Structures are given as structure tokens and as C-alpha cells.
Amino acid sequence: MGGDDDWRVAGCRPEDIHDDPGSYWDEERIARFSRAKGQWKLQKRIAERAIAHFLEEDPKGLQHMTGSPIALDIGCGTGASSALLVENGCKTIAIDVIPAMLEYCFKDRSMVAMRHRGMLHALLASATAIPIRKERIDFAFSISALQWLRSDREKEAFIKDLHSCIHQDGGLAFQFYPRSRESAIKFGMRLKHAGFTGGIFIDNPRNPKKRKVFFGMIKRK
Numbered sequence: 001m002g003g004d005d006d007w008r009v010a011g012c013r014p015e016d017i018h019d020d021p022g023s024y025w026d027e028e029r030i031a032r033f034s035r036a037k038g039q040w041k042l043q044k045r046i047a048e049r050a051i052a053h054f055l056e057e058d059p060k061g062l063q064h065m066t067g068s069p070i071a072l073d074i075g076c077g078t079g080a081s082s083a084l085l086v087e088n089g090c091k092t093i094a095i096d097v098i099p100a101m102l103e104y105c106f107k108d109r110s111m112v113a114m115r116h117r118g119m120l121h122a123l124l125a126s127a128t129a130i131p132i133r134k135e136r137i138d139f140a141f142s143i144s145a146l147q148w149l150r151s152d153r154e155k156e157a158f159i160k161d162l163h164s165c166i167h168q169d170g171g172l173a174f175q176f177y178p179r180s181r182e183s184a185i186k187f188g189m190r191l192k193h194a195g196f197t198g199g200i201f202i203d204n205p206r207n208p209k210k211r212k213v214f215f216g217m218i219k220r221k
């Protein structure tokens with residue numbers, strides 16, 4: 001394994017130059033992101049990998065969660081990751097901090113159908129103040145969003161709320177873009193200190209453009 005240098009990416013990361021996701025995700029970027037079919041497919045493929053890695057940690061995965069498991073999609077954006085959760089049989093609560101992102105969940109025809117079937121609920125809320133009661137969630141999910149939690153305070157607030165809303169033996173599957181190997185490991189340690197067990201999975205570790213970092217964990221006593 002090399003040092004952190006091999007995690008450098010060409011150019012700046014949006015979260016390095018924008019104070020908050022709302023100042024990066026302006027109307028034009030959101031419109032581009034939501035229109036690009038390739039982007040939607042890419043986000044779904046990443047979400048599929050996140051579920052696959054979670055199943056490496058917990059082979060019975062979502063099946064042992066009775067009925068329709070309740071999933072929380074944190075930083076749902078225009079809904080690609082939430083749609084995959086619904087396709088996997090999860091009743092999904094999708095949260096995002098940007099109202100214009102959530103609007104797409106309300107506009108898109110297939111997302112509207114999911115909402116009408118009671119399979120999708122979209123809420124304006126932040127990862128750092130999750131408005132979900134204790135032990136309600138079977139499965140927490142987040143794709144390409146958590147790199148926006150930059151300070152220790154934000155990460156701690158997130159993990160505290162996350163731990164509270166997932167019930168015992170519930171799971172989590174996350175993918176995001178840590179700045180370095182060290183920060184990925186630190187984030188994993190924070191989750192473990194909070195009471196989760198599991199691991200970090202890295203696809204294409206040696207290719208900075210294709211590298212994807214995943215966390216697959218389960219809440220234990």
C-alpha cells in the first residue's frame with residue numbers, strides 16, 4: 001500500500017472550494033446532473049457496488065430484515081441511489097440538504113410512482129441533524145455525499161444521529177470520496193467506536209480516477 005500521495009486527484013474537489021453543498025450545486029449543475037442519463041447509471045452502479053460490499057459483511061443482508069426494510073438514503077440528490085433501494089424492496093426515506101435536488105424526486109415519473117406506492121419519502125434534512133426517531137432504520141445508505149462532512153464536529157454529529165436511528169443489527173453501506181487513505185481509516189474508526197462492526201472496501205485502489213471507497217457495517221451491542 002502506498003502513502004496518501006496516491007489518493008491525490010487532478011484538480012480541486014468541490015468540497016475543498018465551496019463552503020457548503022448548496023453553493024456548489026447551483027441550478028445549472030443540478031439540471032446537468034439530473035439530465036445526464038450516464039450520470040444516473042453511474043450513480044446506480046456505484047450504489048449496486050455499495051450493496052454488494054455490504055453483503056460481503058452480512059451475507060443475509062437485507063433479507064433477514066422482516067417485511068419491507070426501512071432504508072435511509074443520506075444525500076439522495078436526484079434519487080438514483082434511492083431508486084435502487086426501492087427496487088431492492090426497501091421503504092426508503094431519502095434526505096438531502098438542497099431543495100432543488102429533492103424537487104427531482106417529486107417531478108420524475110418513476111419516483112412519483114414510488115412515492116404513491118408508499119415506498120419513497122423525500123425530506124429536506126441534513127446528515128448532521130437526522131430527523132428520524134430512535135432505532136427506526138434497518139439500513140442506512142449514502143452514495144457520493146459524505147465527503148461534504150468536513151469538520152470533526154459535523155462527522156461526530158452525523159455518526160451520533162446515525163447510530164441512534166439504526167436499530168440493533170441494522171446495517172450501513174456508504175460510498176464517498178475521502179481526501180486520503182488516513183481520513184478513510186479515521187472515518188471507519190469513528191464508526192467502530194460508535195458501535196458498528198465491519199470494514200472498508202476499495203475498488204480500483206491504484207487508479208485515482210476509478211478508485212471508490214466503500215464502508216459496509218452492522219450495528220452491534
Ligand SMILES: C[S@@+](CC[C@H](N)C(=O)[O-])C[C@H]1O[C@@H](n2cnc3c(N)ncnc32)[C@H](O)[C@@H]1O
Nearest residue numbers: 021043075076077080096097126127143145148
Ligand atoms: C453527488 S450527489 C449524489 C446524490 C445521490 N446519492 C446519487 O448517488 O445520485 C451528493 C448529494 O449529497 C448532498 N449532501 C451534501 N451534504 C449533505 C448533508 N450534510 N446532508 C444531506 N445531504 C447532503 C448534496 O446536496 C447532493 O445532493
